[in-house]
Amino acid sequence: MRLNQSQPISKLVKNFHIQKLNNDLPIQEKQHQPIFNKQELWILFLKEFKFMYGVNFIKSDENINNIKILFCYFLRDNEFFNCNNLISSLSNPTFKKGLLxxxxxxxxxxxxFKVFEKIFNDSRCLRFKRYGAKELVSKYEACITPFDKSYMMDKIARPRLFIDDINSERIASNYGSCDVIEEILFNQNENNHITYVTCNHTNSESSVDKTLCDLGIRYGGRLHDRFFEMFNIVEFKGKSLRR
Structure with missing residues (x-):
C-alpha cells in the first residue's frame, strides 16, 4: 500500500529507522585488490574533472570529504566505514550495497559521478551507466507499444546503474500512469543489482530524515523500506559550486 501525504512525518521517520545490530560498529570487509590505487585514481579524477568542466577541482575541506567517501567506496577501502559523510545510523554500511x-x-x-563514469568506462568491474531521472521518464513516454515499454525497462537494467536526481521527475503518462523510477529501482533490487542515486534535500533544514520521509511519500511503501537494503546513505555537505 502506498504511503499518502496525510501521514504524520514523525511516523514516517520512525518507519525509516531500521533495527540496528547489537554491535553498532560496521564489520570491516575483506579488501579486494583494487584496479586503481588511491594516487592513480586521484590523478585521473583531477585530470578528467578539468577536461569535462574546464575548471580545477576546488580542494576545500568539504569537497575533499565529499569526494573521499566515493573514492573509498569504489576502491573498497575500509576507510569508507569511518567517513563522516556516511550515515550508518540509518543503514548498515557494506560494499554490497549501492549509494544514495x-x-x-x-x-x-x-x-x-559523471567523472567516475568516464574513468571507469573501460573497467568491467566498476563500469556503470548514468541516466537522469527525467530522461528515463521521457524515454518511457516515447514508447509506443507495451513491448517497447518492456524492452526499454529491460535495456535500462544492469549490474551497476546510476540514476541522477531522483524525486525531480514527474509521473510518466503513456496510456496510463507509471512511476518509472520506482519500477526501475524495484527491479534493480529484485535482481540484486547495484544502484547509485543522487537526490537533493527536500527541505530548507537539509534534514536527511525529512528527505528520506519525502522519498517514502514519493515512491510509496513498496519501495521505501528497500532503500535501506539497497543503499549506503551518504550526505554531501557544503555550499553550491555554481556561484
Missing part, C-alpha cells in the same frame, strides 16, 4: 547520495543543490553530486 543526498545533499544541497550544486555541490558536486552529479559532477563527481
Amino acid at each position: 547520495v543526498l545533499g544541497g543543490y550544486g555541490i558536486g553530486k552529479t559532477a563527481y
Whole structure:
C-alpha cells in the first residue's frame, strides 16, 4: 500500500529507522585488490574533472570529504566505514550495497559521478551507466507499444546503474500512469543489482530524515523500506559550486 501525504512525518521517520545490530560498529570487509590505487585514481579524477568542466577541482575541506567517501567506496577501502559523510545510523554500511547520495543543490553530486563514469568506462568491474531521472521518464513516454515499454525497462537494467536526481521527475503518462523510477529501482533490487542515486534535500533544514520521509511519500511503501537494503546513505555537505 502506498504511503499518502496525510501521514504524520514523525511516523514516517520512525518507519525509516531500521533495527540496528547489537554491535553498532560496521564489520570491516575483506579488501579486494583494487584496479586503481588511491594516487592513480586521484590523478585521473583531477585530470578528467578539468577536461569535462574546464575548471580545477576546488580542494576545500568539504569537497575533499565529499569526494573521499566515493573514492573509498569504489576502491573498497575500509576507510569508507569511518567517513563522516556516511550515515550508518540509518543503514548498515557494506560494499554490497549501492549509494544514495543526498545533499544541497550544486555541490558536486552529479559532477563527481559523471567523472567516475568516464574513468571507469573501460573497467568491467566498476563500469556503470548514468541516466537522469527525467530522461528515463521521457524515454518511457516515447514508447509506443507495451513491448517497447518492456524492452526499454529491460535495456535500462544492469549490474551497476546510476540514476541522477531522483524525486525531480514527474509521473510518466503513456496510456496510463507509471512511476518509472520506482519500477526501475524495484527491479534493480529484485535482481540484486547495484544502484547509485543522487537526490537533493527536500527541505530548507537539509534534514536527511525529512528527505528520506519525502522519498517514502514519493515512491510509496513498496519501495521505501528497500532503500535501506539497497543503499549506503551518504550526505554531501557544503555550499553550491555554481556561484
